[in-house]
Amino acid sequence: xxxxxxxxxxxLFFAGCLFAQSKSDQVCLECHxxxxxxxxxxxxxxxxFVNGKSFAGSVHEEISCTGCHxxxxxxxxxxxxxxxxxxxxxxxxxxxQHYDRSLxxxxxxxGKVLAPTCVTCHTKHEILSSKNPKSxxxxxxxxxxxxxxxxxxxxxxxxxxxxxxxxxxDYSESIHGEGxxxxxxxxxxxxxxxxxxxxxxxxxxxxxxxxxxxxxxTCTQCHREIEKVHLKVIRGALWEKQPNKIPVCIxxxxxxxxxxxxxxxxxxxxMCMKCHSDKxxxxxxxxKSVSLYVNYDEFKTSAHTVNQCIKCHTNIxxxxxxxxxxxxxxxxxxxxxxxxxxxxxxIHGTKHYAGDTRAPYCTxxxxxHNMQAKKNTDSPTFxxxxxxxxxxxxxxxxxIAIAIDESNRGIVTSYRESIHGKGLxxxxxxxxxxxxxxxxxxxxxxxxxxxxxxxxxxxxxTCxQCHLGVYEQFQNSVHSPTVTKTDKKLPVCNDCxxxxxINRVDLKDFRQSIITQCGRCHEDVSSTYFxxxxxxxxxxxxxxxxxxxxxxGSHNILPPENPKSTLSRQNIVQTCKKxxxxxxxxxxxxxxxxxxxxxxxxxxxxxTFWFMTILLVGTFTFFGIHTxxxxxxxxxxxxxxxxxxxxxx
Amino acid sequence: MTDNNQDHNEKYYERFDAYSRFLHVxxxxxxxxxxxxxxxxxxSGVGVFQTLSKILGGYVVTGFIHRTAAIxxxxxxxxxxxxxxxxxxxxGVPITSFLKxxxxxxxxxxxxxxxxxxxxxxxxxASRPQYGRWTYWEKFDYFAVFWGVAVIGFSGLILWFPExxxxxxxxxxxxxxxxxxxxxxxxxxxxxxxTVHFFNTHFRxxxxxxxxxxFTGKVAVEELKExxxxxxxxxxxxxxxxxxxxxxxxxxxxxxAARIFGFTALIIGIILIVLIIYSMxxxxx
Numbered sequence: 001x002x003x004x005x006x007x008x009x010x011x012l013f014f015a016g017c018l019f020a021q022s023k024s025d026q027v028c029l030e031c032h033x034x035x036x037x038x039x040x041x042x043x044x045x046x047x048x049f050v051n052g053k054s055f056a057g058s059v060h061e062e063i064s065c066t067g068c069h070x071x072x073x074x075x076x077x078x079x080x081x082x083x084x085x086x087x088x089x090x091x092x093x094x095x096x097q098h099y100d101r102s103l104x105x106x107x108x109x110x111g112k113v114l115a116p117t118c119v120t121c122h123t124k125h126e127i128l129s130s131k132n133p134k135s136x137x138x139x140x141x142x143x144x145x146x147x148x149x150x151x152x153x154x155x156x157x158x159x160x161x162x163x164x165x166x167x168x169x170d171y172s173e174s175i176h177g178e179g180x181x182x183x184x185x186x187x188x189x190x191x192x193x194x195x196x197x198x199x200x201x202x203x204x205x206x207x208x209x210x211x212x213x214x215x216x217x218t219c220t221q222c223h224r225e226i227e228k229v230h231l232k233v234i235r236g237a238l239w240e241k242q243p244n245k246i247p248v249c250i251x252x253x254x255x256x257x258x259x260x261x262x263x264x265x266x267x268x269x270x271m272c273m274k275c276h277s278d279k280x281x282x283x284x285x286x287x288k289s290v291s292l293y294v295n296y297d298e299f300k301t302s303a304h305t306v307n308q309c310i311k312c313h314t315n316i317x318x319x320x321x322x323x324x325x326x327x328x329x330x331x332x333x334x335x336x337x338x339x340x341x342x343x344x345x346x347i348h349g350t351k352h353y354a355g356d357t358r359a360p361y362c363t364x365x366x367x368x369h370n371m372q373a374k375k376n377t378d379s380p381t382f383x384x385x386x387x388x389x390x391x392x393x394x395x396x397x398x399x400i401a402i403a404i405d406e407s408n409r410g411i412v413t414s415y416r417e418s419i420h421g422k423g424l425x426x427x428x429x430x431x432x433x434x435x436x437x438x439x440x441x442x443x444x445x446x447x448x449x450x451x452x453x454x455x456x457x458x459x460x461x462t463c464x465q466c467h468l469g470v471y472e473q474f475q476n477s478v479h480s481p482t483v484t485k486t487d488k489k490l491p492v493c494n495d496c497x498x499x500x501x502i503n504r505v506d507l508k509d510f511r512q513s514i515i516t517q518c519g520r521c522h523e524d525v526s527s528t529y530f531x532x533x534x535x536x537x538x539x540x541x542x543x544x545x546x547x548x549x550x551x552x553g554s555h556n557i558l559p560p561e562n563p564k565s566t567l568s569r570q571n572i573v574q575t576c577k578k579x580x581x582x583x584x585x586x587x588x589x590x591x592x593x594x595x596x597x598x599x600x601x602x603x604x605x606x607x608t609f610w611f612m613t614i615l616l617v618g619t620f621t622f623f624g625i626h627t628x629x630x631x632x633x634x635x636x637x638x639x640x641x642x643x644x645x646x647x648x649x
Numbered sequence: 650m651t652d653n654n655q656d657h658n659e660k661y662y663e664r665f666d667a668y669s670r671f672l673h674v675x676x677x678x679x680x681x682x683x684x685x686x687x688x689x690x691x692x693s694g695v696g697v698f699q700t701l702s703k704i705l706g707g708y709v710v711t712g713f714i715h716r717t718a719a720i721x722x723x724x725x726x727x728x729x730x731x732x733x734x735x736x737x738x739x740x741g742v743p744i745t746s747f748l749k750x751x752x753x754x755x756x757x758x759x760x761x762x763x764x765x766x767x768x769x770x771x772x773x774x775a776s777r778p779q780y781g782r783w784t785y786w787e788k789f790d791y792f793a794v795f796w797g798v799a800v801i802g803f804s805g806l807i808l809w810f811p812e813x814x815x816x817x818x819x820x821x822x823x824x825x826x827x828x829x830x831x832x833x834x835x836x837x838x839x840x841x842x843x844t845v846h847f848f849n850t851h852f853r854x855x856x857x858x859x860x861x862x863x864f865t866g867k868v869a870v871e872e873l874k875e876x877x878x879x880x881x882x883x884x885x886x887x888x889x890x891x892x893x894x895x896x897x898x899x900x901x902x903x904x905x906a907a908r909i910f911g912f913t914a915l916i917i918g919i920i921l922i923v924l925i926i927y928s929m930x931x932x933x934x
Binding site: 530532533536537539540541542544545580581582583584586587588589590591594596602604605608609612613615616619620623626627629630631633634635637638 | 689690691693694698699702703707708709768770771772773777786808811812813815816818819820821822824825826828829830833834836837840841844845848849853854855
């Protein structure tokens with residue numbers, strides 16, 4: 001009750017005041033409401049007209065004329081001709097403080113006539129709220145307000161760097177400009193969103209909102225939690241632990257313009273090249289001279305041509321001399337996160353970090369400044385050049401080849417002779433598998449590692465990247481772990497096809513090798529195969545004779561009991577017909593894995609064999625004895641005859 | 650008599666006519682071809698036979714040689730049967746007496762007594778038997794070939810045309826049986842010819858190193874008298890047979906050709922038997 005009485009009292013009081021003030025404004029307008037009311041200053045005619053209607057609609061209406069022109073006493077009119085300048089700071093303390101240290105104020109103090117003051121932007125008596133769409137400071141109107149001076153062709157624009165002259169048109173084309181102008185988004189960033197309204201400072205000033213160190217804060221006013229969407233580009237931990245390593249927003253997202261304008265003047269490439277273009281430039285590490293020369297022309301044709309030196313060499317600072325002193329190795333992960341993550345767990349990465357100087361770092365394959373995109377035919381990472389690249393270390397005779405086990409020493413030569421190598425190097429097929437297709441580009445791991453692409457558990461999937469059809473067949477065959485549950489090792493692609501020596505399956509080498517490959521597990525059937533015709537002929541190097549997969553199938557191997565098997569009752573006659581045109585139901589009864597050594601399984605063969613053997617042994621025993629007895633007798637007779645002939649002579 | 654410097658007065662008896670000699674040349678050529686190419690498959694796991702296969706041009710070539718030689722074998726088998734039939738018709742004697750005659754290769758009671766006497770002779774308990782036109786071991790040789798051609802030939806045909814034989818009702822496993830028979834019978838034949846036959850005919854001390862009579866057809870009458878006294882007596886008793894005696898020694902060209910061909914065959918045979926024994930002893934399972 002008491003409260004409401006007090007508040008009603010205040011309302012009445014203010015209403016009274018308002019009335020009184022507008023009454024005093026009426027007094028001012030008696031003179032200043034006249035359009036012809038002028039005065040002469042420094043020989044110039046200056047209008048003293050104030051549009052009462054406009055003022056009445058302005059934000060300052062309520063404080064009346066004397067609210068700003070405080071040195072006027074409405075009771076002592078006319079007031080002195082020369083009034084003091086309106087001090088906005090009497091109400092707007094903070095903005096004016098900011099203005100006073102801003103670029104604009106500094107220009108003003110320096111006597112630059114173009115320097116804006118409060119009224120340049122806000123006007124004098126017609127000031128509207130920035131929320132009023134009619135206001136010059138309404139968000140939609142900001143670019144044109146600032147553009148009055150900062151657009152191309154104005155007096156002000158001629159004072160700045162040529163690259164910065166087009167800020168307004170660049171802004172209009174940028175995503176922010178597009179948002180504002182085309183989509184009418186008033187939440188879009190305008191000039192003042194980044195540069196602030198009053199505290200406009202050069203980016204070199206550490207307090208500036210557009211200083212390198214503050215940019216992220218400035219952008220995150222709107223782009224909250226931006227690090228979450230940048231995880232792929234920038235490792236999350238870096239945002240907190242080493243923010244200096246992170247490129248700032250504008251390194252990638254150019255200010256004003258959409259792309260490609262960076263902070264040229266903070267650490268321009270020219271500055272780096274002042275020293276690094278010297279071919280003699282070097283440092284000494286552990287007594288070894290390391291060249292620090294950078295071929296800038298080469299760099300400019302590299303895949304990183306759009307990047308500046310500092311984008312990779314982030315750890316430079318003006319406090320050091322030279323600025324790049326001890327800046328350390330480039331961390332490629334600031335952009336290439338997944339690749340470096342892969343590298344770090346790879347055998348290359350782990351060995352490198354363990355101090356093995358033979359293990360390659362990013363630059364050993366990609367080179368430093370002359371790095372090329374992998375689609376560039378000259379790039380060492382171009383698919384055709386990959387075997388050569390890996391061969392630098394893994395070729396026979398090279399130190400890595402010596403370190404790995406003996407069977408893998410000739411891998412580069414074997415690869416060149418393999419179907420993949422021939423496809424790549426002779427037929428020029430870029431879809432051919434190179435080293436990286438199987439071993440991965442960055443996550444090379446030994447086959448024993450379960451994470452490796454060439455681990456027996458993963459090989460089939462790795463090959464399926466290209467050979468999907470075969471993989472699907474294989475998944476349903478007896479060799480697939482999903483079909484056969486066993487403790488024994490099931491074969492995967494490379495058990496039959498090998499790894500680096502992969503051959504065409506229709507050629508002799510492969511057809512011959514498969515019999516020993518299958519025999520490594522299927523010992524019993526392999527040995528009996530060699531006792532029958534196909535096997536015997538195969539042993540003579542005849543590629544045409546039926547090999548395991550000609551009858552059993554290759555990737556689709558199924559037990560003969562399975563109706564889908566090539567050897568099932570339904571299919572076997574047809575399978576034999578591949579070679580034996582007149583194959584028939586009786587013909588397929590031929591025992592392709594028979595042995596005459598097994599009496600229980602093959603009694604006919606067993607007894608035939610033993611009958612023949614007894615016949616053979618019997619005959620030889622009889623005639624062997626016969627001959628052995630004959631020999632000395634015939635010899636004696638011959639001697640006797642010779643003796644007799646001698647005597648007769 | 651292996652001595653080439655023949656006495657000009659010496660007389661020669663023609664033991665084998667041209668037809669039989671030609672057939673034996675066919676036998677030798679086809680047998681050695683079959684043996685070599687066949688053993689390559691039988692011992693396909695042995696390096697030396699694999700090399701031999703490569704030298705000859707691989708499985709396709711050796712297979713072709715084997716089948717061609719098989720055809721030659723069937724041809725000489727057929728030619729020999731017709732030869733016997735022609736002889737029988739020419740002489741106009743019934744089949745039984747044809748088979749029982751002195752010139753017949755069919756074993757008889759005398760072969761058994763000769764065998765017993767031979768055994769005694771080996772032990773020095775009797776003199777050398779009065780062998781006739783065919784000794785018992787020669788008869789064995791002959792029927793070994795007869796039997797061999799039939800058995801190996803038939804099983805070989807099954808292996809050559811397995812689809813045909815199964816189509817007319819042979820079970821599939823019979824191909825496996827045929828393989829065993831073909832292979833082991835061939836081993837027996839090859840082993841026998843290249844050891845026993847070679848010794849009995851060529852390497853025994855009184856003939857060493859080679860008896861060329863099967864190529865030249867002629868044997869010195871003196872040699873015949875000593876080697877086969879009963880045949881000598883028969884020749885001397887028959888005017889018909891004495892027509893086969895002449896003063897004409899085998900021509901030097903024929904003798905030379907016979908020696909070259911004969912020695913080649915002997916050497917191939919010996920090499921092959923050495924390789925077989927080596928493979929059987931050390932490498933064959």
